Structures are given as C-alpha cells and as structure tokens.
Amino acid sequence: MTSLDLTADVVTLTEQLVDIESVSGNEGVIADAVEEQLRALAHLEVSRIGNNVVARTHHAQAERVVIAGHLDTVPVNDNLPARRDETSLHGLGTCDMKGGVAVALRIAATMPATNRDVTFLFYDCEEVEAERNGLKHLGESHPELLQADFAILMEPSDAAVEAGCQGTMRVDVTTRGERAHSARSWRGVNAIHAAADILARLNAYEPRRPVIDGLEYHEGLNAVFVRGGVAGNVLPDECTVSVNYRFAPDRSEEQALAHVREVFTGYDIEVTDTSPGALPGLSVPAAAAFVQAVGGEVNPKFGWTDVSRFSALGIPAVNFGPGDPHLAHKQEEQVPLAQLHLVETRLRTWLEPNGGQIASAP
Amino acid sequence: MTSLDLTADVVTLTEQLVDIESVSGNEGVIADAVEEQLRALAHLEVSRIGNNVVARTHHAQAERVVIAGHLDTVPVNDNLPARRDETSLHGLGTCDMKGGVAVALRIAATMPATNRDVTFLFYDCEEVEAERNGLKHLGESHPELLQADFAILMEPSDAAVEAGCQGTMRVDVTTRGERAHSARSWRGVNAIHAAADILARLNAYEPRRPVIDGLEYHEGLNAVFVRGGVAGNVLPDECTVSVNYRFAPDRSEEQALAHVREVFTGYDIEVTDTSPGALPGLSVPAAAAFVQAVGGEVNPKFGWTDVSRFSALGIPAVNFGPGDPHLAHKQEEQVPLAQLHLVETRLRTWLEPNGGQIASAP
Numbered sequence: 021m022t023s024l025d026l027t028a029d030v031v032t033l034t035e036q037l038v039d040i041e042s043v044s045g046n047e048g049v050i051a052d053a054v055e056e057q058l059r060a061l062a063h064l065e066v067s068r069i070g071n072n073v074v075a076r077t078h079h080a081q082a083e084r085v086v087i088a089g090h091l092d093t094v095p096v097n098d099n100l101p102a103r104r105d106e107t108s109l110h111g112l113g114t115c116d117m118k119g120g121v122a123v124a125l126r127i128a129a130t131m132p133a134t135n136r137d138v139t140f141l142f143y144d145c146e147e148v149e150a151e152r153n154g155l156k157h158l159g160e161s162h163p164e165l166l167q168a169d170f171a172i173l174m175e176p177s178d179a180a181v182e183a184g185c186q187g188t189m190r191v192d193v194t195t196r197g198e199r200a201h202s203a204r205s206w207r208g209v210n211a212i213h214a215a216a217d218i219l220a221r222l223n224a225y226e227p228r229r230p231v232i233d234g235l236e237y238h239e240g241l242n243a244v245f246v247r248g249g250v251a252g253n254v255l256p257d258e259c260t261v262s263v264n265y266r267f268a269p270d271r272s273e274e275q276a277l278a279h280v281r282e283v284f285t286g287y288d289i290e291v292t293d294t295s296p297g298a299l300p301g302l303s304v305p306a307a308a309a310f311v312q313a314v315g316g317e318v319n320p321k322f323g324w325t326d327v328s329r330f331s332a333l334g335i336p337a338v339n340f341g342p343g344d345p346h347l348a349h350k351q352e353e354q355v356p357l358a359q360l361h362l363v364e365t366r367l368r369t370w371l372e373p374n375g376g377q378i379a380s381a382p
Numbered sequence: 383m384t385s386l387d388l389t390a391d392v393v394t395l396t397e398q399l400v401d402i403e404s405v406s407g408n409e410g411v412i413a414d415a416v417e418e419q420l421r422a423l424a425h426l427e428v429s430r431i432g433n434n435v436v437a438r439t440h441h442a443q444a445e446r447v448v449i450a451g452h453l454d455t456v457p458v459n460d461n462l463p464a465r466r467d468e469t470s471l472h473g474l475g476t477c478d479m480k481g482g483v484a485v486a487l488r489i490a491a492t493m494p495a496t497n498r499d500v501t502f503l504f505y506d507c508e509e510v511e512a513e514r515n516g517l518k519h520l521g522e523s524h525p526e527l528l529q530a531d532f533a534i535l536m537e538p539s540d541a542a543v544e545a546g547c548q549g550t551m552r553v554d555v556t557t558r559g560e561r562a563h564s565a566r567s568w569r570g571v572n573a574i575h576a577a578a579d580i581l582a583r584l585n586a587y588e589p590r591r592p593v594i595d596g597l598e599y600h601e602g603l604n605a606v607f608v609r610g611g612v613a614g615n616v617l618p619d620e621c622t623v624s625v626n627y628r629f630a631p632d633r634s635e636e637q638a639l640a641h642v643r644e645v646f647t648g649y650d651i652e653v654t655d656t657s658p659g660a661l662p663g664l665s666v667p668a669a670a671a672f673v674q675a676v677g678g679e680v681n682p683k684f685g686w687t688d689v690s691r692f693s694a695l696g697i698p699a700v701n702f703g704p705g706d707p708h709l710a711h712k713q714e715e716q717v718p719l720a721q722l723h724l725v726e727t728r729l730r731t732w733l734e735p736n737g738g739q740i741a742s743a744p
Contacts, residue, residue: 186565188564188565188615190614201685202550202602202604202606202626202628203548203550203602203628203684203685203686204600204602204684204685205589205602205604205628206600206602210584210604210605212581212604212605212606212607212608212623213581213584213585213604213605215581215608216578216581216582216584216585219574219575219577219578219581220578220582222572222575222578223575223578227567238566238568240564240565240566240567240568242564242567242572242574242575242617243572243574243575243610243611243618244564244574244611244612244613244614244615244616244617244618245574245610245611245614245618246574246577246608246609246610246611246621247608247609247611248605248607248608249605249606249607249608249609249624250606251606252552252606252607252624252626252655253550253606253626254606255604255606256605256606256607259608261574262611262614264564264614264615266564266565266567293614322565322566323563323565323566324565
C-alpha cells in the first residue's frame with residue numbers, strides 16, 4: 021500500500037498526496053492510504069463508505085465542525101509527479117485541493133484534543149458530474165455522519181475565507197420561425213434574426229450586486245451557447261440561446277427562475293440545469309468565531325462549490341484553503357508553501373483547547 | 383436492359399423514366415436506356431460521356447438551341463414506383479425532373495425535322511455537390527458539345543418561362559470576445575452578446591428588388607446558421623453567424639461580396655461558398671422568339687439553377703418545364719398531366735419547320 025506520513029510537515033505531506041494519482045473514479049489507493057493513517061489514531065472514529073473516509077472526534081464538546089476536502093483531481097496533463105521550488109509546490113492537485121487535504125490530515129493527526137469536536141471528511145468524485153459526487157452520496161446515505169454546527173471546505177481560496185456561494189441556473193431560450201428556401205426568404209420567418217431581441221435583452225441587463233452579511237455578491241446573466249440552422253439554403257425555424265444565470269444566495273432557485281422568466285417574457289424557457297446558492301451564514305456563532313480566529317478577511321464566493329451541499333443540510337459553510345482558485349484545473353497549478361503553513365497554523369489556533377494562542381507546528 | 387418507348391405519350395414515358403430508379407450516382411441504367419433509344423434515331427448524332435448523353439441534329443439551321451435535363455433524383459423516400467390518378471402523376475422525379483426529360487425525349491424522337499438545330503442534353507448528378515455535376519463536367523471537357531445560341535433547362539417552372547437566376551453567396555460573420563468563467567462574467571467579453579448587432583443589421587436590412595429585362599427579382603440576406611459556445615460555465619470568445627446572400631443577376635459575385643462587406647462593416651467576413659447569378663438575356667433574338675412562341679408569360683427565377691452554367695458559357699438560358707417547383711424534393715412530388723402535354727405542345731410549336739402552327743402530338 022502506498023503510504024502517507026502524517027507526522028511530516030504539511031508541504032511534504034501535500035507532495036505525498038499529489039504523487040498518489042487520483043483522477044476522479046480512481047480514488048481507491050489514496051482513500052486506502054488516508055483511511056490507514058486515520059485508523060491508527062486513537063482519538064478518531066473512522067468510517068469508510070465507498071472511497072469516502074470520515075473520521076470523528078468524540079470529546080463531548082458543545083460544538084462540532086466539519087473539515088472537508090475531496091480526494092480526486094481533474095485528469096493528468098503532463099503535470100505529475102509534484103515538483104517543489106523555493107516558494108511553491110507544483111503539480112496536479114497541489115492547488116485543487118491536496119494542499120487543503122494535507123492541512124486537514126495534519127490537524128487530524130497532531131491535535132488529539134480540540135476545543136470543538138471535529139468531523140474530518142475526505143470524499144471522491146468532486147470534479148465530475150453531480151450524480152457521482154461523494155459528498156452528495158454521503159449526505160443521502162449517512163446524513164448523521166455530516167451533522168455539525170459549521171463546515172469548512174478546504175477548496176483553494178488564497179488562504180482567505182470565501183463565504184457562501186452563488187447559485188447557477190441554465191435555461192434554453194428559444195425563438196420560433198417558419199422555414200423557407202433562402203432564395204424566397206419573404207415566404208418564411210427567420211428564427212435566428214428573431215434572436216436579436218434575446219441578445220439585446222442580455223446586453224441591456226444590469227446584474228445585481230447585493231450585499232449579504234457584509235459581502236458584496238455579483239450576479240451575471242450570460243449566453244453560453246447559441247445554435248440555430250437547418251441547411252445552407254433554408255431559413256431556420258428555431259434558434260436557441262442557452263443562458264447561464266449566476267445568482268446571489270439571497271435568491272432561491274424558484275426566485276431565480278421567476279427572474280429569468282421575467283427577463284425573457286414572451287419566450288419559451290426550458291430549465292436545463294440548476295443548483296442553489298448558499299448563504300454565507302456568518303451570523304452563526306461558530307462561523308463568526310472562525311472568521312475572527314483566522315484573521316477576519318472574508319470574501320464572497322462567486323463560483324458554485326460544495327459548500328452549497330452543506331447549506332442544503334442546514335449547516336453554514338465556508339471555503340478556506342491554500343492556493344489561488346484561478347489556478348485550479350490549469351496544467352501549471354501550484355500552491356505557495358507559505359499558504360500551506362498559514363492555513364494549517366490558523367486552523368490549529370482556532371481549534372487549540374487552551375484557546376486562541378497561535379501554536380507552533382509540532 | 384430496362385427499355386423506354388419514345389413513341390408512347392408523354393405521361394407514359396414520364397412514368398417509365400420514374401420507374402427506373404436513378405438517385406444521384408446511380409444513373410447508369412437510365413443513361414443506357416436513353417442512349418439506346420436516341421441511337422436508333424437517324425437524325426441525331428449521339429455522344430455518351432460518363433452518364434451524360436448528348437444528341438444533336440445537323441440540319442444546317444441558322445440557330446442552335448440546347449434542350450437539357452438532368453437524369454438523377456434526390457434519394458428515394460417511399461415514393462416509387464410512379465402512381466397515376468386522373469390529374470397527376472405522382473412519385474420520385476415526376477416533378478424534378480423526369481417530366482421535363484420525357485418532353486425532351488418526345489421532341490427528339492418525333493421531330494426528325496426542326497426549324498432550329500437542337501442539342502438534346504441529359505446529364506447526371508445535378509442534385510449533389512457541384513463537383514459531381516454532369517453539366518459542369520461536360521462544359522469543362524467537351525465545351526463544343528454545348529455550343530448554342532440559347533438553352534432551355536427543363537426544370538419544373540409550372541409550364542411558364544423562368545428567366546435568369548439569382549446568385550448565391552455564403553459568408554461567415556464572426557464576433558470575438560474574451561473567455562471568462564460565467565461565475566465572474568465581468569472579467570470577460572461575451573462574443574454571443576456581441577452578435578446582437580449582426581442580427582440587428584439583418585433585421586434592418588432592406589433587400590433590393592431590381593427590374594431586369596422587365597422581370598422583378600427579389601434579393602435576400604439571411605442568417606442560415608449561428609453557432610457559439612465553449613462550455614456551460616464559460617463566456618464564449620467567438621460567435622459565428624453564417625449569412626446567405628441571394629443577389630439579383632445585375633450584380634457580379636465581386637459586387638455581391640463588396641455589398642456584404644459593407645453591410646457588415648467592422649466584422650471579420652469569410653466567404654464559404656459562392657455562385658454567380660444569370661441574367662435573363664431575353665433580348666437575345668432566340669430567347670425573345672422562344673418566349674413569344676410559348677405564350678409570353680415570363681417570371682424571374684429566384685433560386686439558383688444550372689441556367690447559370692449556360693450563362694457562364696455565354697449562352698442565354700431559361701427554365702421551362704412541367705411541375706410546381708415548390709414540390710421538388712418533397713415526398714409527395716407530382717406533375718399535372720395537363721402540364722406535361724402543354725409543355726410538349728409548346729416546344730413542338732416553337733420548333734415546327736412550317737413555323738408556328740400548334741401541331742397535334744403524333
């Protein structure tokens with residue numbers, strides 16, 4: 021079995037995790053290695069469900085928090101094994117998100133006592149279709165394992181807190197016309213020409229920027245696909261503009277759809293995909309304490325992440341992890357060594373039983 | 383060998399031609415049958431080039447005319463064999479254009495003397511890409527066989543003369559933008575949104591309706607395809623509108639392109655396909671005499687047809703054949719029996735050596 025050393029420093033541990041290739045669907049080896057290390061720790065109760073590993077403390081603390089990360093990566097792109105230079109660790113998964121997983125494993129291994137009970141959660145298939153997502157599966161099959169007052173998803177956020185996430189909805193907006201030979205175009209109605217009005221409404225659209233819990237979100241309404249056409253000599257009778265609405269978490273999916281219907285009044289609308297946003301939930305005491313402990317910098321999360329799955333379970337959640345989120349899925353992804361140390365230190369401080377002194381890494 | 387009877391009436395002969403299946407690329411049997419019948423006629427010199435058959439009179443008349451038709455059809459669509467009712471003959475090719483071919487064969491077989499020399503021309507692969515077109519091949523390999531003062535293409539025209547044809551040009555008009563994640567759309571430029579202006583120009587476009595040789599043509603500028611999009615969460619950096627310009631024959635291809643460039647000033651334009659129009663050429667004596675002989679009704683031809691190939695060889699040409707052109711390529715295509723007889727009678731009158739009396743069909 022490929023082995024991990026949880027007593028090594030966080031950079032070395034990240035490197036070890038990166039060098040266990042774990043493209044979505046192929047997480048068996050890395051899940052085995054994680055499970056093996058966690059089972060050796062007396063203060064943790066470990067559950068293995070598929071390629072998901074859950075490890076829980078039982079200190080009878082008043083509060084329980086989840087610290088979660090996915091074990092999978094996007095496909096290999098000539099960027100393995102890991103390579104370290106003076107400032108960064110480079111390679112597939114360094115940023116998204118084995119750096120965050122390494123921090124979580126370090127905390128699990130080196131803090132036998134914590135001021136909050138902790139549920140460490142490592143899951144599979146985050147980088148592929150939602151139906152395969154390990155966190156989704158766990159939420160459906162073992163919701164008791166996810167129960168907590170607060171959750172931290174260790175997705176890359178440049179070591180700052182990114183709170184909540186915006187929802188996303190895709191709709192097809194379709195125009196209808198009447199086919200005719202293009203040599204006698206006055207006999208038909210061109211559905212592509214009719215789409216001018218849809219695009220004009222998109223151009224005139226003013227996205228909302230609502231402030232929620234002190235964070236400014238930024239919506240967007242954008243065509244992501246357009247398609248129409250029958251043949252090179254035929255006026256098309258149908259044209260579809262696929263529109264992606266990114267909506268701030270003060271709107272439900274129902275409210276988002278009502279808004280989109282209003283923008284495109286008069287057109288056929290078909291929803292092809294939708295995921296709710298997640299409110300930042302920073303007013304919850306556990307969340308507020310976390311923000312304070314890690315330095316107070318909080319940004320809104322524009323993209324959709326699995327924090328929304330916690331939110332759907334009634335658990336406030338934030339993203340907090342090492343690495344620049346814009347480097348995720350890029351061949352040249354990397355994580356700054358300093359951020360790995362910083363994130364570990366901040367989590368450690370927050371969970372320290374004697375309450376709040378910055379602890380030195382063991 | 384499947385046989386034809388050129389002494390049968392034109393409806394029966396059309397039926398025989400229809401029942402020899404001859405989808406483009408499969409014209410061998412029908413070309414053999416046509417060639418066999420024409421070679422039996424002493425007043426014709428017959429040439430066979432591929433699946434093209436050319437039969438010429440040599441009466442030393444002052445004028446020579448081409449009477450032409452294609453032997454192929456679009457694919458079978460559960461519409462063979464031919465079926466006759468009281469008013470029409472139904473089935474694949476009845477309209478496009480074995481009715482016209484039957485008329486031409488009847489004239490060839492039953493008029494050993496004519497007041498003009500005639501070149502009967504039957505060719506293959508009209509219904510497919512231009513590179514396979516038999517008339518195009520003959521024009522390139524045996525231009526001497528096509529030499530004439532005037533040409534009649536027996537495409538369906540409801541037994542009226544359709545003169546000239548409009549040209550056709552396809553261009554791709556492309557917008558450029560800048561990709562961005564749709565969750566942070568303000569970082570990019572949406573190329574689909576930018577296409578609103580292209581569609582607005584198309585909506586505002588006023589097509590010309592020039593009058594040429596007394597015929598009113600009718601241009602058109604239409605989007606026939608639109609495509610754009612990278613992924614469901616990405617602002618696209620490119621959107622292409624494919625536009626088809628149908629232009630009256632008073633404009634050359636160069637003039638047509640200049641016009642399209644003017645309409646879409648500021649955009650990348652790529653020409654993907656172009657074919658010139660054909661002027662009606664009704665002022666040429668042979669053409670004027672023909673129009674007078676067949677009743678004087680002349681309409682402009684909006685669609686592009688092979689008359690343009692004759693025009694390119696310097697030979698004025700018209701469409702004149704039985705059948706409603708709107709039924710071409712439809713499963714339910716048919717030809718009125720009365721039009722088959724009418725077109726045969728009118729051609730016969732025009733070619734009668736004693737000059738212009740309506741002859742009874744033999």
